[in-house]
Amino acid sequence: MLQDPVLVDQTNPRVAVIRLNRPARLNAFDDAAVDAFFAALDRIGASDASAVIVTGEGRGFCAGFDLGAADETRGDAVETAAHWTGRQEHFAGLVTRLRALRQPVIAAVNGPACGAGLGLALGCDLRICSDKAKFNAAFIKVGMTSCDIGVSYLLPRAIGTSRAFEMMLTGRMVGAEEACRIGLVHLATTPEGLMPAALELAETIAENGRLNTWLTKRGMWANLEAGSLAAAIELENRSQILMQGTGNLERVARQRGFL
Known part of the structure; x- marks a missing residue:
């Protein structure tokens, strides 16, 4: 039976939790997961929640774009280009949708946040991570550019241009300690302490109206x-x-x- 690629927990009326749920793929996004994420944001945006937490199921936060869909073609070169243009714009829209959401969004980064996963974390208003987290601009490593899903705009605003250029041009992994030191996240904690810390932060925000x-x-x-x-x-x-x-x-x- 197919599992839902995105889970939404609204048992706490003030804090909604979105959990990416493709653990076998380190929560990499495919088309269905992107659609489910948009649907989750629409649902939460219409709710009375005061804050939102985004995290991942299993070992990963989000490994970016699922490379299993990388060879998709649609007829001739023009049709394929049109298909990929639409897909790229749809994926990138996740970040602007997060930004437009009324509620502040906290990324609770529990594991690798790579490529579009880095962009997803940057699209959130606040970021905390566990000491198992790591971040990179992955697409430059697979023949694409690191300018993807808002990273070239958001990363330098988070950590400065010199550090952003270094991350984006090398594609190297940045661990939790370094991410905290350079301001990519504002808190690094243990895996067990990650969600309690995220919930505490969300509840503090919710107190303000x-x-x-x-x-x-x-x-x-x-x-x-x-x-x-x-x-x-x-x-x-x-x-x-x-x-x-x-x-x-x-x-x-x-x-x-x-x-």
Whole structure:
């Protein structure tokens, strides 16, 4: 019997968990897994969850693109190119969909995050890992480029251009200790401590409210692309005025005895 390539656990109403579920392939993405991941994001995006955790079943987080589908062709060269263009754009859309999700997303990287798996981790808002995790820009090792699924945009913003160039041009593996040291993740823990740490982080986020958390996530991503400090502050000002109009500030001030 075929197993679901992506599992969603919403037993905690505030924290949804997405678990990639192709452990025999180190959770590499094929077309069905990508479709299932999009469906999971749609389901969670429409829910009342305040935070999301993405992790992998078994030994891997995500080994990237499943190379078992690498020889697919569709008729002549033009048809094949069109097929691969559509597939590439669909796969890469995972990252922009994660970014558009209202809830902050935590990557709990339990094992190898390679190629598109690295891109998936970078597409999350926060990253923690176990000491079994390792990361690389894998496609340069198999005759493709390391510019894939948002990595060339997101990696230098996470760790700086020099380190990003080195990772992307060599394709070497970066272990958990180094990933933490260079800022690719902000915490490395034991395999047993990974999910408790992710859940604790998610619950801390959930304490802050849904709308202000969403606007904070959205503002952070938008201001990473801001053309100037003035433009960034303009967005911040509008977000603050919008939140002030909800009455949250006055309610909290009264609860704490300031009003």
